[in-house]
Amino acid sequence: MFDISQYPYDAKHHALEVAGEAMIFHCHHYINYLQRSILDAEYIDSARFMVGAAADSVKNQLSHLCLDLSLVDSIAMAESMYQTFGYGLIDLSELSPDGGIFKTSKSFFSKTWQMKFGTANQPVDYYTRGYLAAVYSTFYEIPLNEIQVTQSHCMACGDEFNQFEIGRGKGNFDIYPAKRPSRFIESTAPTIGWEHEATITNAFLGAHQMFVGNAEGLIPAFGVYLVRNQSDYVNRLQFEFMRKMKEVVGDYGEVLASELLLEAGHACGFFTYAGLMTSNEWQHAVQPYLKTREDWIYGLLSVINTMGWGYHTVIELSETRAVFRNYNDFEDLSYQRMYGTSDYPVHWANSGGFTGLMQLVYQTDLVSGHPINSEEGFRQMRRAKAKYKTHMKKSIACGDDYLEVEITL
Missing domain, CATH: 3.30.1380.20 (Trafficking protein particle complex subunit 3)
Structure with missing residues (x-):
C-alpha cells in the first residue's frame, strides 16, 4: 500500500520528505555503532529516549498517512511502510484497543546487531518498540504518555523471534513537544567543481x-x-x-x-x-x-x-x-x-x-x-x-x- 514513488526528491535542497518527516538513508554499520555507543553508557537511562524518538517521528508520519483511512487500511499502511523503509516485517493484525503481543522473525536491528557484534545481552530493537507505540496511539487515539511497550524476546540475544507487548499504562518512554517546520537555507552553494x-x-x-x-x-x-x-x-x-x-x-x-x-x-x-x-x-x-x-x-x-x-x-x-x-x-x-x-x-x-x-x-x-x-x-x-x-x-x-x-x- 505504501508507495515511495509518490514522494518526489527535492533536488533543489537535496532532501526527501514523506508525510511530514524528512527521510534519510543510513547503513547498518552506522546505526549499530551509534546504538551501541549509547547503550555502553549504562549510567544514563537511554531506553526512554531511544523508544521515544521513534514513537514521536512515526506518529507524526502515520497521522498524515492514515488521516482518511479505515482501521484495516491504516494497519496495512503501517505494515507496508515498515517493510518499505527496511526495518523488517511486522504483523499488526492482532492489534486491539487493549494493545497486543507481536512477534516477528524479520528485524533489521536484531539481524544486523548480531552480524556486527555477536550476541547481545539485552533486546536491541528499540525502534520497533517506538513504532508500535506510535501505531497504537494513532489508530486508537491514545496519548503516548499512557502507553507501555516492552520487548521480551530478541533474535540478537539468541531467541528465535522478537516479541513485543503493548498496552495501556504509565508511559515508559520520553515524550517530546511539537516540532518546528523545516527551514532551508536558500544560499548559493559552490559546486564540487568537477566536470563529471x-x-x-x-x-x-x-x-x-x-x-x-x-x-x-x-x-x-x-x-x-x-x-x-x-x-x-x-x-x-x-x-x-x-x-x-x-x-x-x-x-x-x-x-x-x-x-x-x-x-x-x-x-x-x-x-x-x-x-x-x-x-x-x-x-x-x-x-x-x-x-x-x-x-x-x-x-x-x-x-x-x-x-x-x-x-x-x-x-x-x-x-x-x-x-x-x-x-x-x-x-x-x-x-x-x-x-x-x-x-x-x-x-x-x-x-x-x-x-x-x-x-x-x-x-x-x-x-x-x-x-x-x-x-x-x-x-x-x-x-x-x-x-x-x-x-x-x-x-x-x-x-x-x-x-x-x-x-x-
Whole structure:
C-alpha cells in the first residue's frame, strides 16, 4: 500500500520528505555503532529516549498517512511502510484497543546487531518498540504518555523471534513537544567543481525509489544493509545522548559523547563509502571518470548528493588537509526542527563520514581495487599513525549558512 514513488526528491535542497518527516538513508554499520555507543553508557537511562524518538517521528508520519483511512487500511499502511523503509516485517493484525503481543522473525536491528557484534545481552530493537507505540496511539487515539511497550524476546540475544507487548499504562518512554517546520537555507552553494559531477549525480538521481524493503523487509545494497530513517528519529538519538551525558557527567560527558558520535560517523564513512566505491554500480557509472585520488572523493560526493543528506561539496582538498561543506545538511536541519539554536556544531555523522572518507582514499589501497571493508580493517584504520583529525567549524544550527568541517592529517 505504501508507495515511495509518490514522494518526489527535492533536488533543489537535496532532501526527501514523506508525510511530514524528512527521510534519510543510513547503513547498518552506522546505526549499530551509534546504538551501541549509547547503550555502553549504562549510567544514563537511554531506553526512554531511544523508544521515544521513534514513537514521536512515526506518529507524526502515520497521522498524515492514515488521516482518511479505515482501521484495516491504516494497519496495512503501517505494515507496508515498515517493510518499505527496511526495518523488517511486522504483523499488526492482532492489534486491539487493549494493545497486543507481536512477534516477528524479520528485524533489521536484531539481524544486523548480531552480524556486527555477536550476541547481545539485552533486546536491541528499540525502534520497533517506538513504532508500535506510535501505531497504537494513532489508530486508537491514545496519548503516548499512557502507553507501555516492552520487548521480551530478541533474535540478537539468541531467541528465535522478537516479541513485543503493548498496552495501556504509565508511559515508559520520553515524550517530546511539537516540532518546528523545516527551514532551508536558500544560499548559493559552490559546486564540487568537477566536470563529471552533473553526469554522475543525474545517473543516480531517483535511485532512492529502488531502495525499498525486499520480501524480508530488508534493503541489501552496496555490501551493507540500508535503512530509510526518519531523520529526526536518528538525530534525536544523537542530541538526547549528548544532553543526557552532560546532565550526568558534566562537561566531560559532552566531550566524550561528541567523540563517540564522531566514531559512529567514521564507521559510516568507512563501511558505507567503501561498499559504495567497490559496488557494481560504482564500477559502471563512476569509475570510468576517475583518474586521481581526488576524483574518487569528487565522485563519492556526486553520488551521495542524491541521498537526501543535503548538498556536499569540497572547498579545499589535498592528502593532508580538506575543507568540506554541506548545504542544508540533515543533522543541522533536524536540530533546528526539534531544539532551535545550538551553542556548538551538531553534525557528527557528516563530519565523521568526511573523516572516514579521507582515510579510505588517501591511507588505504581502496582506489587500487583492494577493499578493506572488514571489522579488522576498520580497527586498523582507527589505530593508524597517520590519523586524520576532525574540526567542526560551522553549523547551520549555530546560525551559519552551511556546515563546514576541516579534516587535517
